[in-house]
Amino acid sequence: MKHFNMVCSVLLVVFLYGCLPSLRPSLRPLYTDDTIVFDEALLGKWYSEDVGSWSFIKEGEKGYGVRVVDDDGKEAWFEVHLVQLGEHRFIDLYPGETTAFENTPEMYGFNIVPAHTFMKIELSEPNLLLQWVCLSEVIEEDPNLLKHEELEDGNSILITAKSENIQRVILEHLDTVIKEDGGEEFRRCPKIFSKEDVIFEEKLLGLWETEDGLCLDIIGVENGYDILVDESGQLQEFKGALYTFAGQTILGLYSSPPSKEEIEAELHLLPDILMLVESIEPQLKIRHIEWNQIDAFLKNTSHQLFDGPPEPDYVFQRVPEETAPDDPPEG
DSSP: OGGGOOOBOTTHHHHBTBOOTTOOOBSSOSOOTTTEEOOGGGOEEEEETTTEEEEEEEETTTEEEEEEEOTTOOEEEEEEEEEEETTEEEEEEEEOOOGGGTTSOHHHHHTOOOOBEEEEEEEETTEEEEEEEOOHHHHHHOTTSSOEEEOTTSSOEEEOOOHHHHHHHHHHTHHHHEEEEEEEEEEEOOOOOOGGGEEOOGGGOEEEEOTTOOEEEEEEETTEEEEEEEETTEEEEEEEEEEEETTEEEEEEESSOOOHHHHHTTGGGSOSEEEEEEEOSSEEEEEEEOHHHHHHHHHOTTSOSOOSOSSOSEEEEEOOOOOOOOOOOOO
16 A cells, blocks of 8 residues: 555655665755745646655745655655756755654754755756756765765765855766766646535545455545545554546545645645545545646547556445444343
């Protein structure tokens, strides 16, 4: 049930593309006051078939807040700045607020040092290419190129050089620090839903279970549903909303409630996960939908909306409500 997993991690940005031993974090940012730029074209939600979605909202005068949700539902927030270096653009990512450490002791946070990571960015609507800036090779060839500290594990370093020096090294060694296989291409999520498409189906409420023991507890709330997923004792919570699109009913799942800024940008109408509701009674049958399937349909509406196997991904049976035992006879 990978599409129902939700684990928050401040290190999510590394895990999105697997292990990146050549990625070297920096104590200082890539941007300086004279290199920060802002591009409204970057705002919105972007998806990749392989790694999930990135949502950009405006924060402050020239900054972005970015919510990253991978294909397994893992989520994290980042503070992002767009950097113009010559004819090239980069983004600087810095860990933002996350729920991962909400319940940890305060002293634990004092021992975590957030760091900056960098990506080269190319935007050609509706495509967005993000490529990691990997500085390990140039530092190994010339350890004096950038000031850095070796960490205790012996395999990692933390760059401590000034921002201007990092900028210079990246531009001078651009072909080396940018790896073609160290990034991902995204497409803009199409805005297919509006407030008028939101519906509420009372029959969806209740407790549901599959034959292999996956349980959904669906509760109606304002503007949609609270959905508790129980998979072998592991609990995850989602926000849900039901939409109509092209004659179909779609359940949109959200890893966390949308922020005020996301609502203002209408990103709350772009779910993290899309599920086609094939039926509710007598069985709840749902099938996962990819954003690229939506894109393909919008390009040619004469084709079927959702290609794929005829069988749903998940078939749930309603769990009857427990009835209270009869009162014992008196006397």
